Amino acid sequence: MKMLESEGVDTIFGYPGGVVIDIFDELEKTDIRHILVRHEQGAVHMADAYARTSGKVGVVLVTSGPGATNTVTGIASAYLDSVPIVVFTGQVPTHLIGNDAFQEVDIVGITRPCTKHNYLVKSTGDLAYIIREAFYLARSGRPGPVLVDLPKDVSIGTATFKEPPREIKMRTYNPTIDPNPKMLSKTIDALLEAKRPMIFAGGGVISAGASEDLTTLARRLKIPVTTTLMGLGSFPGSDSLSLGMIGMHGTYRANMATADADIMLAVGVRFDDRVTGKVETFANQAKIIHVDIDPTSIRKNVPVWLPIVGDCKKTLEGLNALLENREIVSSVETRKPWLKQIEDWKNAKRLAYEQKDIIKPQYVVERLYALTKGQAIISTEVGQNQMWAAQYYLFDRPNQFVTSGGLGVMGYGLPAAIGAKAANPDRIVVDIAGDGSIQMNIQELATAVQHNLPVKVVILNNGYLGMVRQWQQLFYGKRYCQTTMDFQPDFVKLAEAYGAVGLRATRPDEVDAVLEAGLAETKPVIMDFKVEREECVYPMVPAGKAITEMLLT
Amino acid sequence: MNNFIADASSKQRVLSILVEDKPGVLSRIAGLFSGRGFNIDSLCVAASNDPGESRITIVTPADHHLIEQIKKQLRKLINVIKVQDLSEIPAVAREMALIKVQAKAEHRAEILRIVDIFRCKVVDVSAGHYTIEVTGNQGKIEALLELFRPMGIKEIARTGIAALSREAAKTNGRH
Numbered sequence: 001m002k003m004l005e006s007e008g009v010d011t012i013f014g015y016p017g018g019v020v021i022d023i024f025d026e027l028e029k030t031d032i033r034h035i036l037v038r039h040e041q042g043a044v045h046m047a048d049a050y051a052r053t054s055g056k057v058g059v060v061l062v063t064s065g066p067g068a069t070n071t072v073t074g075i076a077s078a079y080l081d082s083v084p085i086v087v088f089t090g091q092v093p094t095h096l097i098g099n100d101a102f103q104e105v106d107i108v109g110i111t112r113p114c115t116k117h118n119y120l121v122k123s124t125g126d127l128a129y130i131i132r133e134a135f136y137l138a139r140s141g142r143p144g145p146v147l148v149d150l151p152k153d154v155s156i157g158t159a160t161f162k163e164p165p166r167e168i169k170m171r172t173y174n175p176t177i178d179p180n181p182k183m184l185s186k187t188i189d190a191l192l193e194a195k196r197p198m199i200f201a202g203g204g205v206i207s208a209g210a211s212e213d214l215t216t217l218a219r220r221l222k223i224p225v226t227t228t229l230m231g232l233g234s235f236p237g238s239d240s241l242s243l244g245m246i247g248m249h250g251t252y253r254a255n256m257a258t259a260d261a262d263i264m265l266a267v268g269v270r271f272d273d274r275v276t277g278k279v280e281t282f283a284n285q286a287k288i289i290h291v292d293i294d295p296t297s298i299r300k301n302v303p304v305w306l307p308i309v310g311d312c313k314k315t316l317e318g319l320n321a322l323l324e325n326r327e328i329v330s331s332v333e334t335r336k337p338w339l340k341q342i343e344d345w346k347n348a349k350r351l352a353y354e355q356k357d358i359i360k361p362q363y364v365v366e367r368l369y370a371l372t373k374g375q376a377i378i379s380t381e382v383g384q385n386q387m388w389a390a391q392y393y394l395f396d397r398p399n400q401f402v403t404s405g406g407l408g409v410m411g412y413g414l415p416a417a418i419g420a421k422a423a424n425p426d427r428i429v430v431d432i433a434g435d436g437s438i439q440m441n442i443q444e445l446a447t448a449v450q451h452n453l454p455v456k457v458v459i460l461n462n463g464y465l466g467m468v469r470q471w472q473q474l475f476y477g478k479r480y481c482q483t484t485m486d487f488q489p490d491f492v493k494l495a496e497a498y499g500a501v502g503l504r505a506t507r508p509d510e511v512d513a514v515l516e517a518g519l520a521e522t523k524p525v526i527m528d529f530k531v532e533r534e535e536c537v538y539p540m541v542p543a544g545k546a547i548t549e550m551l552l553t
Numbered sequence: 554m555n556n557f558i559a560d561a562s563s564k565q566r567v568l569s570i571l572v573e574d575k576p577g578v579l580s581r582i583a584g585l586f587s588g589r590g591f592n593i594d595s596l597c598v599a600a601s602n603d604p605g606e607s608r609i610t611i612v613t614p615a616d617h618h619l620i621e622q623i624k625k626q627l628r629k630l631i632n633v634i635k636v637q638d639l640s641e642i643p644a645v646a647r648e649m650a651l652i653k654v655q656a657k658a659e660h661r662a663e664i665l666r667i668v669d670i671f672r673c674k675v676v677d678v679s680a681g682h683y684t685i686e687v688t689g690n691q692g693k694i695e696a697l698l699e700l701f702r703p704m705g706i707k708e709i710a711r712t713g714i715a716a717l718s719r720e721a722a723k724t725n726g727r728h
Contacts, residue, residue, distance in 0.1 A: 112581055113588045117631040120576070137631065172573060172634050296625040299618070 002161060003131040005030060009059050011050060011422055013043035017063020018103060019090035019152040027061070035422060035451050037415070038443035040067050044074020045412050045441070046419030047085045049402045051078075053377060054423035055209075057138050058085035064092055065103030068149075069110065073409055075145045076114040080406025081230060082207055084143035086134050093153040094122060108149050116144030124157035132164045141175030142294040143207055175293055179310030184318045186306060187265065187289050191319075192331040194263035196285075196338045197223045200246065203230030203405065204268015204292060204312050211235065211398040213316035214267065220323060222332045224342055226254040228269055229390055230405040237394030238374070243342065244351075247275040248541045249387045252349035253342050255539070255547040260341070261286040268292060268312045271301040272406070281546035291315045349539070349552055351391050359508050361385070361460040361531040364515075365392040365432065368458060371515050376400075376428040379416040381437030382408045383467035385460050387537040389432040411440025417455040418448050428456065428519060435461040435488055438526075445498040448524040456518050457526045459491055462533045470536045474551070495526035504528040565594060566620050567639040567646055567716050570609040571601065573632040581630050582609060591615070591623055595648075595713030606634065610646075610715050639716045646716035649688045651676070652698065655705035656683045667700050682707055 004012075011033045016024045027034055037043040040062045047058030058078075062071055068089040078085050092101040108120045117137050119130050127150075134146040191197055205214050211234045218225045218241055225235040226243040235242055244251035246258060258264070264286040269275070276282040279301055287305035290298050291312055298307045308315055353362040365388050368376070378393055379402040380386040386403055395401045402420055404412035417431040431438075438459055448455050460466075465483040472480050492502030501523050505514040511529065518525040539550035572578045579598060586593050594612040601608040615623060620638065627636045639646065654664055656678075664683055668675055671693065677684035687697055691714065698706065 108577065109580065112577070112584055170631075173631050294629070296622065296629055300622060 002163070003128050004032060004059070006163060007131070007135045008056065010056075011035060012059045012061050013037055013046040013050070013419065014061035015040050015043060015063065015067060017067045017090060019092060020061065020063045020150070020155070022152075022156045023061065023088075023090070023150070035418075035447065037447050039441065040070035041074050041411070042415035042418075042441050042444040042447065044071045044078065044085065044087065045404075045409070045415035046422065046444075047087075048074065048078045048081070048083045049379060049416035049419035050423045051084050052402050053399050053420040055399075056423075057135055058083070058419070060085060060087040062087070062089055063103065064090040064107075065105050067103075068105055068107035072110060072114065073407070075111055075147065077404045077407040077409045077412060078145040079114045079116070081404065082143050082203060083145065084138040085145045086138050087145060087147045089147060089149050090155070091120070091149045091151040094151045095153070097151065107147065111147050114145075115147050116142075118147040118149070120149045121151065121154050124154050124159040127154065127159070128161060129164045132168055133170065136168055136170075137173065141173070142204075176295075176309045177293070177311045177314055179291070179308045179315040179318060181318070183306060183308045184315065184322055187308070188319060188322045188326065190263050190287065190289065190306070191221060191223065191265065192326065192328065195334055196257075196261050197221075197263040197265065197335070198243070198257055198261040198286075199223050199225040199235075200227075200258075200264055200266040200269055201225055201231040201234045202228040202267065202269030205231055205234040205316075206268075206398040208268065208293070208312035209398075210268070210313035210316050213313060213320060215239075217316055217320055217323070220320075221328060222335055222339065223265070224257060224339065226250070226257065228272070228275055228405070229386075229403060231269065232390055232401045233395035233398045234268075236396040238396055245390055247272075247547060248277065248543075249391065249537050249539065250541075250547065251351060251391075252539055252550060252552065253345035255541070255550060256345045257342055258283050259285065259546070259548045264288045266290045267316065270297045273301075275547075276301060277541045277545055277547035277549075281548075353535070355508055357508070358532045359505060359511060359529055361388050361462070361529070361535055362392050363508065364458060364460060364511055364529050364531065365389055367511050367515055368430065368432075369393045371512070371519060372428055372430070376430050377402065377417075377420045377424060379403065379413045379420060379429070379431045381413040381431070381433045381440075382410045383434050383437060383465065384462075384470065384535075384537050385432050385434040385437065385466075387467075388460065391537075393432075410437040414438060414441050414455070414457060415444045415447075417457070418444055418451075418453050421448075421453040421455050422451070430456045430458055433457055433459045434466055435459055435463060435485060435491075436465045438491075439488075442494070445495070445500055445524060445526075449499045454522055454524050456521075456524070458515075458518075459526065459528045460531050461488075461491070461528050462531050462535065463488065464533060466535075467537070469534070470540075473534065473536065474540070475542065491526050491528040495524075498524075500524040500526060502526050502528065504530070506530045564614065564616070564640075566613050566615050567644065567714060568611045568613065568624070568627070569637045569639050569644075569716055569718070570611065570627060570633060571635040572607050572609060573634060574600065574605050574607045575632055578607070578632045579609070581632060582611075582627065585626055585630065586611075586613070589626065591619070595711070597713040597715045599715075610713065612714050637718055639718055643719040644716050645719060646690060646714045647688055648691055648694055648712055648714045649686065650694050650709060650711040652685045652687065652701060652709050653682050653707040654685060654701045655681060655707060657704070660704045664701070664704065667697070671697050673697070
């Protein structure tokens, strides 16, 4: 407990059980707030969003066996999205390990491939140092989840407390923070000479806290910026240099620009397949400069002209510093045709939909954007709801958009909203959900009500598992196998049953009123919007195609 | 690109991996290979000269692009101290094998002759077979197996390659 306090932990998301009773007993004696969830998966997503929106390490405490296995999806999601969390799991006493004891599972074995690192603590005396190391690993370098498995005899045992040094050095772990200066000046030369440069920013920019540095660089050099899903908010979405999101559901101008660019400065991205489409054709006119703190990301999927291993913030600061002594006016001048071309693409094919008699999901997101003045923290579930949120809510700040990008976890959004609200009690936090996803962790509504964390849930209710249905419509001859939710609960009554508020809109003219009422409410709210059932997310790049081969309507 | 699965034309690489001797380390490494679709042709693990450290030698088929990714992924594991690609630097590699050969009366003299030529040892004899110990590079072991095959090999136990670089390698810090 002293170690947790020393790490600055103020909130833990958890669920008790047999082998962790003693830890919870001690937790009561501290000032640390404990948020009791309804399912351990929810606890991990909450800690994930808490970490992303507070800049701290998220902390989870659960019991052994099923408590531990229920965390796996959340851990895997945090791993793919590089989110710093530490998960403490209870374990049966050391003398019973391997004995198939009650509620025993080898959680260290299970989570080995989806944690940055994990520990089975064998002695109480090791605990303090391991906790220090776990937090250090979680937050440093490329952040990620760390799991610490605590056998009951270790957690109830006593040992003399000796606080480990605050700054620890590990012999086998020493991430490269400072970029190679030669590479930086080469990058500046390339950017200044480029005729059609673009910046491609990802989640790494956000986790490094480098958004301002990125924005400065792009604005000074007048270089357009596209972002990944995870990078939304790393560059202001409403800025005229913003190309919007890239990839499978990226904007027309972002995907077209990628194919034409001559220099691509890729920062904190990993060239995921949903971004690149057919990888051989991705940015194949461009020399790619790739900045990442994790060397394994570089040259994993695409050839890289100039690799820079280092912290995104340090790198962008370095680039900005080098620009001080450079003449940039003429360089900016030569780029005018390029920016004009991008403007033309933008005007040719904007994100668009037509609002008629039935509510369009995009309209709900646009109205939400307007009514929250673009200031809300938005979490999403996964599927169409996630893509419409990404396309139609413009994010001007980092850590404003919280989504399960890499693993794509349906059921992420509601607990994530609760975690974000716990970290940001004064901000409006909205989960943009689908009717399918919301039911995957709906039980956490009880957590929100009990802990007075008034999150708002916007359900874009089309009665389908919409994204899969969209694939079936486009590529499987409209055979909607098992994607129709023939039965669904009455979400208004469901909200009320949980002690939350339920609202519904069925016509376009009700959308604003429901959103306004929901946002004004002091309790958690579910807003159920009956939307156009067979609306699709466009643009869409079919799997395996080049990202310029977009379906637009 | 983006092809982690080694194809048939990939060349064999020998990686020497120095790791902290902690529980689960081998599983982390083996899991990395299986989870990312890398192949292991042979794997050899034992204590190193430093207490608390083990040396793992892995032979893996990989082209230039793949081996770069394998090495980076290995270095990313927290318990890995150092990864050396012994295919790129002067190194010695040896493997040991125990071969149980059928020893019919008419073959015994021939077997012993081969053992002599290859500088092997007969380490166990019974009525029906000889067990032969051989150490050498893979080529030597393959050649020996080829010669014994017509006589009938009952069982083989091979250690996989153990290898060291020829230079006096530093053991601390990452390579």
